[in-house]
Amino acid sequence: MAFSGALTLTDLNDFITPSQACIKPVEQTNAPPKQEKEVGSAETEILIDSTGAYYEVSSGDAPKQNNNKLHQAQISLNDCLACSGCITSAESVLITLQSHTEVLNFLESNSKLGAAERKVPVISIAPQSLASLAASLSFSASSSSTRDEEITPRQILRRVEVFCREVLGFTHVFDTTFARELALKEHVKEFLERRSASAKLGETENNEHLPMLASACPGWICYAEKAHSEMLPFISRTKSPQQVMGTLVKKWMGERWGRTPDGIYHVTVMPCYDKKLEASRKDFYDEVYSTREVDCVITTGELELLMREKGWDLTSPVTGELDGPRRDGLIPELLQHPGSSSGSYLQSIVDHIQGTSGTGLELSVKMIRNADYEEYTLTEESGKVVFKGAKCYGFRNLQNIVRKVGKERGVRTGSGAAGRLAGRMRRGKGEETKYEYVEVMACPGGCVNGGGQVKRPSRDAEDYERDWTESGVSVDGMPSGKWGDKEWTRKVEEAYWRGAERGAVDVGDVVLEMRTEYRAVESDVIGLAVQW
CATH class of the missing domain: 3.40.50.1780 (Rossmann fold)
Incomplete structure (x- = not known):
């Protein structure tokens, strides 16, 4: 069944459960050879015993000593990635x-x-x-x-x-x-490549190099592949x-x-x-x-x-x-x-631009909606903006970023309140300063607040128990605790x-394949209809 398209999910995080579309057909490997059906022969039915096992049994008055145990349906991780019935982790x-x-x-x-x-x-x-x-x-x-x-x-x-x-x-x-x-070094290298290519193309329709969106969060990648394939060209290829x-x-x-x-x-x-x-x-x-x-x-x-x-x-x-x-x-x-406890991706790019600039650059940080959505701007003494990026955590903020990028690049991503909010950041009289980079994480608070972290210890487990x-x-x-x-x-x-120290790092002779690819995942089934 499908719910109304007017339904909007709230309190979004990486704990979205499997959709009703997450069903893998059972492939029966122990099926008996087919036999001619005689007139008046008994039909079969499925029974479930106390252990949850499934059996195909004969109905009616036929003997049931030859009950056939059936395999249970299973969903592998690859199956989970192969459909678009859910957004993140099943x-x-x-x-x-x-x-x-x-x-x-x-x-x-x-x-x-x-x-x-x-x-x-x-x-x-x-x-x-x-x-x-x-x-x-x-x-x-x-x-x-x-x-x-x-x-x-x-x-x-x-x-x-x-x-x-x-x-x-x-x-x-x-x-x-x-x-x-290693990933941060490759990340900066890729950003510079994209920045150079974007400058050559200018404001053309096929300029899909910037803004570069971080790729380290698999919840965000899964969401983009299944719900916003138009964002894939902007996502970093760095592993x-x-x-x-x-x-x-x-x-x-x-x-x-x-x-x-x-x-x-x-x-x-x-x-x-x-x-x-x-x-x-x-x-x-x-x-x-x-x-x-x-x-x-x-x-x-x-x-x-x-x-x-x-x-x-x-x-x-x-x-x-x-x-x-x-x-x-x-x-x-x-x-x-x-930088950030989620990997310092944005900070690594800011540091590189500041470190390679021939003039002094001033960094300003502005909170847009909350601490999970901040804007970073590098400006020269003259006031000229040299770089503008953002840190965006949590699906609520993430949707605004998706629509903002879509608006800047002429890509249709949806409408509604979030779409209206996405384009409200402007500089001067109507002139919009576009993002060149966004550090994206699906979890509110970033990786330190990931759904797999140890939950807060409590004298009363019910205070923090997740349902x-x-x-x-x-x-x-599973350990008790409250997520979020x-x-x-x-x-x-x-x-x-705590105890953080930063020293010189020599990567030596480490040479690796550092990049990957992403692809849109299309659904051929109807699951939950959710308006994002």
Whole structure:
């Protein structure tokens, strides 16, 4: 069924549940051979037993000893990406197919193999996940108030590293900040290429180079591919840090370990469920070695749950956790990038323009609607605007950006209140200053507030419990908490920058394939009709 087109979803975030269109037909592989139907023969019917299994049984008075058990319908991650029935993460699908249980199953089976067949298990952790765990430890649920113990992401990384190596059996433990360093350099390079190409074309109809829109958020990419394909030419082709890390581990590091990509099992810990979708894209599958850049993605909450199940006390210090930067022999760790806790994509471009300018440029930041929608402008002393960009987080703000870009480039993207708001930013007497770059993230508050982060600890779980059933998800053992708690997001943000230091970074001889492609996804089914 379809609802009225006048219905508008509110409180949008990356927890939009699967649409009614998310149905994959069952392919019955154990079907009995067809037989001629005799006159008066019994028909069949489907019964479901107490375990939820499906059986095809004969109806009427016919004997039922030959009941045929049917396969249940399943939806893979690729199936989820193949339709446009939903906008972002299908939680019940993702949690089932990519979870900490899958990681444990692999590690157990891998440990039983001989040395020649055994894969090298590697785990890479996002800095936002480390910040979430640090904030969780700095919060005392047993006290009458909160207390900050100055637990740093570096301390968390050391404790998680010991757990992953000694308890789980991972060979290598990394964070993903060096991959982000590489991604930011490529991001700036791509922006300069687009800026140059845009200047040559000028205000022509086929100028689809600027504004450049960030590509690191898979929720935004999924939304654009399924709902706003007209935005795809503007989206950066640079891979996200997760996928850059995948290439780095499986190819660059693999060569130095004497391993081919299929001889490495790579797990990432991410603050967002949509990263599971991103890792499953066909673009990130190596056809030669039949392996993915990232084999499995687990969220911060799933890692925390895994540590609890294994009896690991993350509050207990480990030897050397207060030491400075430590190298695995290949890459630096915990690199800081000033700007935003979502990756500093906009700031990296602002810094480059300021650093390469022959004259002093003044940066001004203006809040447009809220802290999740800010405008950045670089001007010369004369007042001439040299660069204008924006930081846009959350679907509510994101829709305005989509319509603003569409209006500037003559692309039809929709109408309504959001469309009217999108074009209201003007400079001078009616002259509009166009954006050249937008840092886009689907989650309000950015990546530190991702749906996969550890929820705020509470003495009363009901105060922060999310209604998973209402969201269409049934998961046992998930940590309680409230998603979207602004106060808690602020604490995670503070933890992210705790102990932050920025030094010179040498990328050495690292050469990787850093770019990808996006494509529109068309739906041939009718699901929920939603007005954006």
